[in-house]
Amino acid sequence: xxxxxxxxxxxxxxxxxxxxxxxxxxxxxxxxxxxxxxxxxxxxxxxxxxxxxxxxxxxxxxxxxxxxxxxxxxxxxxxxxxxxxxxxxxxxxxxxxxxxxxxxxxxxxxxxxxxxxxxxxxxxxxxxxxxxxxxxxxxxxxxxxxxxxxxxxxxxxxxxxxxxxxxxxxxxxxxxxxxxxxxxxxxxxxxxxxxxxxxxxxxxxxxxxxxxxxxxxxxxxxxxxxxxxxxxxxxxxxxxxxxxxxxxxxxxxxxxxxxxxxxxxxxxxxxxxxxxxxxxxxxxxxx
Amino acid sequence: xxxxxxxxxxxxxxxxxxxxxxxxxxxxxxxxxxxxxxxxxxxxxxxxxxxxxxxxxxxxxxxxxxxxxxxxxxxxxxxxxxxxxxxxxxxxxxxxxxxxxxxxx
Numbered sequence: 544x545x546x547x548x549x550x551x552x553x554x555x556x557x558x559x560x561x562x563x564x565x566x567x568x569x570x571x572x573x574x575x576x577x578x579x580x581x582x583x584x585x586x587x588x589x590x591x592x593x594x595x596x597x598x599x600x601x602x603x604x605x606x607x608x609x610x611x612x613x614x615x616x617x618x619x620x621x622x623x624x625x626x627x628x629x630x631x632x633x634x635x636x637x638x639x640x641x642x643x644x645x646x647x648x649x650x651x652x653x654x655x656x657x658x659x660x661x662x663x664x665x666x667x668x669x670x671x672x673x674x675x676x677x678x679x680x681x682x683x684x685x686x687x688x689x690x691x692x693x694x695x696x697x698x699x700x701x702x703x704x705x706x707x708x709x710x711x712x713x714x715x716x717x718x719x720x721x722x723x724x725x726x727x728x729x730x731x732x733x734x735x736x737x738x739x740x741x742x743x744x745x746x747x748x749x750x751x752x753x754x755x756x757x758x759x760x761x762x763x764x765x766x767x768x769x770x771x772x773x774x775x776x777x778x779x780x781x782x783x784x785x786x787x788x789x790x791x792x793x794x795x796x797x798x799x800x801x802x803x804x805x806x807x808x809x810x811x812x813x814x815x816x817x818x819x820x821x822x823x824x825x826x827x828x829x830x
Numbered sequence: 831x832x833x834x835x836x837x838x839x840x841x842x843x844x845x846x847x848x849x850x851x852x853x854x855x856x857x858x859x860x861x862x863x864x865x866x867x868x869x870x871x872x873x874x875x876x877x878x879x880x881x882x883x884x885x886x887x888x889x890x891x892x893x894x895x896x897x898x899x900x901x902x903x904x905x906x907x908x909x910x911x912x913x914x915x916x917x918x919x920x921x922x923x924x925x926x927x928x929x930x931x932x933x934x935x
Contacts, residue, residue: 715911716911774921775921777908778905778908778909778921778922778925779925779928780904780908787907787908788908788910788911788912789908789909789911789912789918790912791912791915791917791918792915792917792918792921794917797917803917807920807921807924808924808927808928808931810924811924811925811928812928812932815928815932
C-alpha cells in the first residue's frame with residue numbers, strides 16, 4: 544500500500560486520470576473575450592456532439608425551468624447566459640470523466656453521485672438564502688466537493704479498499720479513516736485534481752476545505768456553503784458519500800453564513816424541492 | 831389525532847397512540863391522560879413527539895402514514911457522533927420536524 548507522499552505523487556502525475564475536454568478550455572478563453580457571441584460559444588460546444596446532447600438534455604429539464612423547448616446550444620446560451628452554459632458543460636464533462644466506477648469494491652457510485660448532485664442543489668439553495676450572488680459556482684462546487692473519493696476509488700483501489708474496510712469496522716466518517724490509514728484525505732486528492740484541471744481557485748478551495756475546520760480568517764463563503772450543504776444533505780439522507788454519519792457543522796460557518804438567523808425548516812423544504820428538480824442530473828449521468 | 835411536541839404537552843391532552851421506546855417497549859399506554867411532567871419524562875427518554883387526541887389542523891392523512899420512531903431511529907444513526915454540538919441538535923430537530931411534516935421516511 545502506498546504512503547501519503549506516494550499517493551500524492553500518483554495523483555499528480557498519473558497519465559490515465561481523465562482530463563476535462565478541450566471544449567472547457569476553449570469556453571474559458573471565449574468567455575474572457577467581450578467580443579464573443581452566443582454563436583461562437585454554441586459552435587465550440589457542438590464540436591463535441593456527445594457533450595452537446597447532454598447539455599441540451601440538461602437545459603431542457605425542470606431544473607432550469609424553461610417551458611419551451613431549447614433546441615440548439617446557441618439558443619441555450621442566449622437564454623441562460625454564457626456562464627450558466629459553461630457550468631452545464633463542466634457538469635456534463637465531470638460525469639463523462641468520473642460517472643462510472645472502474646474498480647470492484649463496496650463503494651456505491653450511484654449513491655455517491657446522488658449525494659454529490661443533492662449537495663450541488665443544496666449549495667445553490669443555501670447561496671440564495673444567505674444572499675451569495677454566484678449560485679452557479681456553488682452548484683459546481685457542491686457537485687465536485689467529493690471528487691477525491693471517486694479518484695481514490697478508481698486510481699488507488701488497494702488504498703481505498705483499506706479505507707472502506709476500516710470505516711466499516713470503526714463505524715466512523717470516511718475522512719477519519721482516510722486520515723488515520725493513509726494520512727491524506729479526499730479533500731487533498733480532490734484539490735490536486737482540481738489543480739490539474741485548472742479549475743478556478745474558488746472551486747479548488749471548496750473541494751480542499753469542505754470539512755471546514757478553520758477560523759474566521761480562513762472563512763470563504765463558497766467553502767462555507769459547501770460545508771453546510773454537505774451536512775444538510777447527509778441529514779436529509781440523500782445518497783451516500785461512503786459513510787452514514789454526519790460531521791459537525793463548523794460554528795464559524797454557521798455564524799458567518801448567518802444560518803442561525805434562517806428558519807431551518809424552510810431551508811430544508813427548499814433544499815428538498817431543489818434536490819427533486821436536480822434528479823434530471825442523475826438521468827444524464829446514467830445516459 | 832394530532833402529533834405534538836412533548837415539550838408542548840398540556841394537562842388536558844390524552845394519548846391517541848401508545849408511546850414506545852427504542853426497543854419497542856411501551857412507555858405510556860394509549861388513553862393515558864397526560865401531564866406536563868409526563869412530557870418532561872418522555873423527553874428524557876428520548877421521545878420528541880406523541881400522538882394525542884383532538885383535531886389535527888394540518889393534515890392527519892400525512893401524519894398517520896409515517897412512523898416518528900422510524901424517523902428518529904434513522905436520525906439517531908446519522909447524528910450518532912455529532913449530537914454533542916448545540917448546532918447539530920438544532921439541525922436534528924429541524925430535520926425531524928421537516929420529515930414529520932412532509933411524510934418523508
